[in-house]
Amino acid sequence: MNNELTLITPELIIASAICLLILVNSFLTTEKRYTGLIIGSITMATCALISLIFLIETTNSSIFNNHYKIDHFSTGLKFTTYLIALFIFIGTKTNKENTKSELVLLEIFAILGVSILASSNNLLTLYLGLETLTLSMYGLVASKRSSEIATESAMKFFILGAIASAIFLYGVSFVYGLHGTLFFEELNNATINNTIEMQLALAFIICGIAFKLGAVPFHSWVPDTYQGASTSSALFISTIPKLGAFALIYRLLYEAFIANAEFWSLLILLLGLLSLILGNVIAIAQDNLRRILGYSAVGHIGFILIGLSIGSIDGAIAALAYLVIYILMTAAAFMSIEVISTEKRAVVTLADIKDLNSTHPWISLIMLFSMFSMVGIPPFIGFYAKWIILSELINSDMLSIALIGIIVSVIAAFYYLRIVWYMYFEKNELPIMKGSPNIFQKTSISLVGLSILLLGIYPSPIINFCRSIFSPFLLID
Amino acid sequence: MIIDQLIWIPILTGLVVLILGEKRTNLSYLLSLLISSAIFFLSVYMYLLFDNTLASYQFELKVPWIDRFNINYHLGIDGISLPLIMLTTFLSPIVIYTAKTSLKNKMHQYIASFLILEGMMIGVFSSLDAFLFYVFWEAMLIPMFLIIGIWGGKNRIYATVKFFLYTFLGSVFMLVAIIYLYMKTGSYMISDFYEVSLSLNQQILIFLGFLFAFAVKIPMWPVHTWLPDAHVEAPTGGSVILAAILLKMGGYGFLRFSLPITPDASLFMAPIMITLSLIAIIYIGLVALAQTDMKKLIAYSSISHMGFVTLGSFVFFIQSGSMDLNTINLAISGAMIQMISHGLISAALFLSIGVMYDRLHTRNIEEYGGIVTKMPKFSVLMVFFALSNAALPGTSGFVGELTVILATFKVNIYIALLSALTLIIGAAYTLWMIKRVIFGAVTNEKINSQPDMKLIEAIPLSLIAFLILLIGVWPKPLTDTMNETILSLSYLVGG
Numbered sequence: 001m002n003n004e005l006t007l008i009t010p011e012l013i014i015a016s017a018i019c020l021l022i023l024v025n026s027f028l029t030t031e032k033r034y035t036g037l038i039i040g041s042i043t044m045a046t047c048a049l050i051s052l053i054f055l056i057e058t059t060n061s062s063i064f065n066n067h068y069k070i071d072h073f074s075t076g077l078k079f080t081t082y083l084i085a086l087f088i089f090i091g092t093k094t095n096k097e098n099t100k101s102e103l104v105l106l107e108i109f110a111i112l113g114v115s116i117l118a119s120s121n122n123l124l125t126l127y128l129g130l131e132t133l134t135l136s137m138y139g140l141v142a143s144k145r146s147s148e149i150a151t152e153s154a155m156k157f158f159i160l161g162a163i164a165s166a167i168f169l170y171g172v173s174f175v176y177g178l179h180g181t182l183f184f185e186e187l188n189n190a191t192i193n194n195t196i197e198m199q200l201a202l203a204f205i206i207c208g209i210a211f212k213l214g215a216v217p218f219h220s221w222v223p224d225t226y227q228g229a230s231t232s233s234a235l236f237i238s239t240i241p242k243l244g245a246f247a248l249i250y251r252l253l254y255e256a257f258i259a260n261a262e263f264w265s266l267l268i269l270l271l272g273l274l275s276l277i278l279g280n281v282i283a284i285a286q287d288n289l290r291r292i293l294g295y296s297a298v299g300h301i302g303f304i305l306i307g308l309s310i311g312s313i314d315g316a317i318a319a320l321a322y323l324v325i326y327i328l329m330t331a332a333a334f335m336s337i338e339v340i341s342t343e344k345r346a347v348v349t350l351a352d353i354k355d356l357n358s359t360h361p362w363i364s365l366i367m368l369f370s371m372f373s374m375v376g377i378p379p380f381i382g383f384y385a386k387w388i389i390l391s392e393l394i395n396s397d398m399l400s401i402a403l404i405g406i407i408v409s410v411i412a413a414f415y416y417l418r419i420v421w422y423m424y425f426e427k428n429e430l431p432i433m434k435g436s437p438n439i440f441q442k443t444s445i446s447l448v449g450l451s452i453l454l455l456g457i458y459p460s461p462i463i464n465f466c467r468s469i470f471s472p473f474l475l476i477d
Numbered sequence: 478m479i480i481d482q483l484i485w486i487p488i489l490t491g492l493v494v495l496i497l498g499e500k501r502t503n504l505s506y507l508l509s510l511l512i513s514s515a516i517f518f519l520s521v522y523m524y525l526l527f528d529n530t531l532a533s534y535q536f537e538l539k540v541p542w543i544d545r546f547n548i549n550y551h552l553g554i555d556g557i558s559l560p561l562i563m564l565t566t567f568l569s570p571i572v573i574y575t576a577k578t579s580l581k582n583k584m585h586q587y588i589a590s591f592l593i594l595e596g597m598m599i600g601v602f603s604s605l606d607a608f609l610f611y612v613f614w615e616a617m618l619i620p621m622f623l624i625i626g627i628w629g630g631k632n633r634i635y636a637t638v639k640f641f642l643y644t645f646l647g648s649v650f651m652l653v654a655i656i657y658l659y660m661k662t663g664s665y666m667i668s669d670f671y672e673v674s675l676s677l678n679q680q681i682l683i684f685l686g687f688l689f690a691f692a693v694k695i696p697m698w699p700v701h702t703w704l705p706d707a708h709v710e711a712p713t714g715g716s717v718i719l720a721a722i723l724l725k726m727g728g729y730g731f732l733r734f735s736l737p738i739t740p741d742a743s744l745f746m747a748p749i750m751i752t753l754s755l756i757a758i759i760y761i762g763l764v765a766l767a768q769t770d771m772k773k774l775i776a777y778s779s780i781s782h783m784g785f786v787t788l789g790s791f792v793f794f795i796q797s798g799s800m801d802l803n804t805i806n807l808a809i810s811g812a813m814i815q816m817i818s819h820g821l822i823s824a825a826l827f828l829s830i831g832v833m834y835d836r837l838h839t840r841n842i843e844e845y846g847g848i849v850t851k852m853p854k855f856s857v858l859m860v861f862f863a864l865s866n867a868a869l870p871g872t873s874g875f876v877g878e879l880t881v882i883l884a885t886f887k888v889n890i891y892i893a894l895l896s897a898l899t900l901i902i903g904a905a906y907t908l909w910m911i912k913r914v915i916f917g918a919v920t921n922e923k924i925n926s927q928p929d930m931k932l933i934e935a936i937p938l939s940l941i942a943f944l945i946l947l948i949g950v951w952p953k954p955l956t957d958t959m960n961e962t963i964l965s966l967s968y969l970v971g972g
Contacts, residue, residue, distance in 0.1 A: 372619055375645075378611070379612055390653065403653065420622075421626055421637075460543050467545070
């Protein structure tokens, strides 16, 4: 028993941090606005360190009657989550909305959800993690209480999310009816898995997954929440939950239902293509910077799904690499938006970043890194993300899909270039007052921004890390 | 090692200039001028160390980069890349030098962009690993996009986005071809690609993948339309680098990738390539005749001249009977000389237009006339460059075009006659422009008050003029460098 608790140390630390934050919140005065972020950062740093130790020791174990699994995948994913969350906390600005540390509280709750998702070995545990994550996300979107758009988008998000969860649960109930078990290992049964009922169940489950990822046609909440939520919440929503959704897909499709790969890979491919094309094409027509990033997220998810649809471990490795890289780029973009927003005036539209190069050359350079990286131009890290997926596609004889992917990437280049041209080419007659970052935010945003460039120049660490997550043996060679 | 320094010293200097910021522009200016000149002398030193008698890669450097996919940081030069690298290192300090006279705002970012671009261009010409090549090839788009977009003319945003999307669309197909070749060979090394055996269909697909990238870059008709826009809107330095070096990358790509990797497909596609080259030479030449904007005229003239590069790279494929190695050798040498020569001449012409533009702020031919009465020294140089653009014997333009036409004569007399039309058309559009701009009566009041060219403006132009003349009368140093490499390339293609 003692051993089992040791294995979930990161989760326990996060849970304690949640209790501490609730307690602290009741006594917090407005002057101590950094308290929440400091607690959050320390928690994340500790958890990241512990997961790293687990990762090096290649701890492997199933606990709580096989409901909860500590393996290489879960530890690696948790480590990534905590590390990115650490940067996000350091880069978050404190202002009126998050003085009371509610924001950090909700975010840490969501991170707990991601941890549970990553470790789940049973559909119930999985659902527990999923709902912990999504419920905190609803709260995060709604946390900007004074704003009508935020409330509206939170409401939409909540209703759609509840429906998606219900559909997901409906599928799970099918699975239980057919298999009589919810444990992943026992679900992997080829005879049952190829029945039409099972395929129906899988289709329901995939609908739920697609919603959580924000894939077309379940994407409408993504641009809405990116636009409506406060910048700090948007920064979080656009990054960490995607890792949770990836865990969800991997655990379900690659572990529980791998016997059914032929069926689900087709569905995933279809969702991927739709997201890729629609997300990127719709983004062209947007003038709102955050909506652009929202639709771009849909497009990137399309690429990730296409990688997953290959159905091999190499495909999953490529998809995870793409996801981690995408999160780095988005974090850089939203952090830039976050630090140049002021309490009075949030950066929302393209016009708000006009001529940013003259007032904030460093921030706009990082934004430029992020944008060209999203286009997929080397030497930025985003290029390797696209290249790995393309390589795996060509390797699996899916040349036509690869061609669609690259043509859409070129179409998508237009709206990323548009962001760059507003920052660099447009002249601004009336300079708008923009915020200036403090030393911590500067450090955090610089680290994330430079990692886009430096990992691009030497990408081996990130490629090897993603490979090692799927199989510890690979770490050696 | 020396190539490594040629690539990274300019890029690091560029970063230093960015860090120094706008307040220390003068310091950055001097620093970058010093460093880029030093880089030029370093490349001269490399030229002196270069062994002309070897066809293999020299100064090779190979370090594992991405182990998982067998990608190496692999650099090296041969007779094809060395002249192009020299051209790059020669023109970069000149472009940085002229920044001072033609630029007002954010000069440190301008200089930094060019320094970073210089490193990347040298990287393109010296990469022996296809992946590394692609990284440099694409990365180059970013500084160029910013140069046209920030410091360009009125319609700059349209021009630069068009430039970016066109070239990006072209290159992604090349990426697919490269990945496909990697799947076949298990390596990204270019020389490994030469040895892979492919069926004709596979070859044609790979050829097309590369063709998209190189045809847009060079540019060939009908994917040339980004070039006039980009040239007109770009600042002087941007036009110089664009015409002198970026376009050459397409020609370099044909020689480095298309011909040796897919010789059968090249043979199969040669009639189409030759037709497109002739269209570029003749039709685009006629289009140039109709231009009213000087930069646009030179842009179209560039497309027309680059037609000779593609002609030289493909014309020997349609020889009747077995392929004659001498003809291949001659044609490819012609294409190479034409690239170097056009690099110098177009750079000089764009710089000259820059000199006039700084005074009168117009590029419209109609608003000029009688420049020679007020700026005689400048007119001497300008007329000289125009004559070399029209391939006057004794200038480098003549050597390049004549060599290609000679090789074409050996292959097919009709194609040769058609391509030789350029001697008439080229002379027509260039000299007619000169007549209207330099000679005639002064029609624009402003011209009367203009001073003649200052010494600082004369230095870069005279340097280029000297080189054009040198290659024109004594091309041996250039051809000697390339000979062995082109000979081994001929064997790969024809043997």
